[in-house]
Amino acid sequence: MVTPTAAPPQPGYTPQPGYYQPQPGYPSQPGYPPMYPYAPVQPGSGYGPNPWLSAVPPGPTPGLVWGGIGVRFGALVLDAVAFVGFLAVVGALLGALGFRTADGVTIHTTASDVFIGSYILIMFLWVPTCWYVFEGTIGQRLLGLRVVRASDGRPLGLGRVFVRYLMWTICLVTVVAGVIAAAIASGDPYKRAWPDNVADSVVVKRV
Numbered sequence: 001m002v003t004p005t006a007a008p009p010q011p012g013y014t015p016q017p018g019y020y021q022p023q024p025g026y027p028s029q030p031g032y033p034p035m036y037p038y039a040p041v042q043p044g045s046g047y048g049p050n051p052w053l054s055a056v057p058p059g060p061t062p063g064l065v066w067g068g069i070g071v072r073f074g075a076l077v078l079d080a081v082a083f084v085g086f087l088a089v090v091g092a093l094l095g096a097l098g099f100r101t102a103d104g105v106t107i108h109t110t111a112s113d114v115f116i117g118s119y120i121l122i123m124f125l126w127v128p129t130c131w132y133v134f135e136g137t138i139g140q141r142l143l144g145l146r147v148v149r150a151s152d153g154r155p156l157g158l159g160r161v162f163v164r165y166l167m168w169t170i171c172l173v174t175v176v177a178g179v180i181a182a183a184i185a186s187g188d189p190y191k192r193a194w195p196d197n198v199a200d201s202v203v204v205k206r207v
């Protein structure tokens with residue numbers, strides 16, 4: 001009887017120590033072909049790694065750096081100062097639109113009531129409107145900050161503005177949540193706070 005012999009190994013295949021070795025009488029199998037690389041992710045497709053956030057500090061493109069917590073807090077202070085000044089102007093206009101009786105009681109007129117309603121509406125819509133139209137509030141733009149989409153640096157859409165403003169309001173009103181969000185963002189390489197993570201946004205600063 002003829003004893004079968006092992007077929008010679010295929011070209012390019014070298015058995016590695018510790019791996020399965022071909023047994024006598026059985027032909028060795030050729031190695032697996034190399035795997036093809038994954039297709040590159042197209043910017044803006046919504047899949048794969050984030051094109052902008054794949055860039056390491058200092059920033060995504062030349063002339064921009066990630067907006068730090070310190071400069072963002074400074075922008076918040078400037079916005080608060082502007083808001084207080086706005087309140088002073090509103091108070092003066094309300095006094096002009098209404099009239100006071102002999103005992104100093106202010107009688108509201110139709111004009112003053114309309115102005116009060118408009119003021120309340122502006123107070124709630126000012127910040128999101130600035131994000132949507134100007135990519136930042138007064139304080140942010142004065143300090144060279146912009147709030148943009150994290151995927152490609154384009155302006156935020158209405159949906160992202162609404163979600164970011166909702167989380168931003170929670171962090172602003174709930175002081176503890178704001179402090180925690182700032183602490184987390186300070187350790188993030190892209191300085192993203194909770195509002196940025198929820199809305200897929202990022203703050204950049206012009207240099």
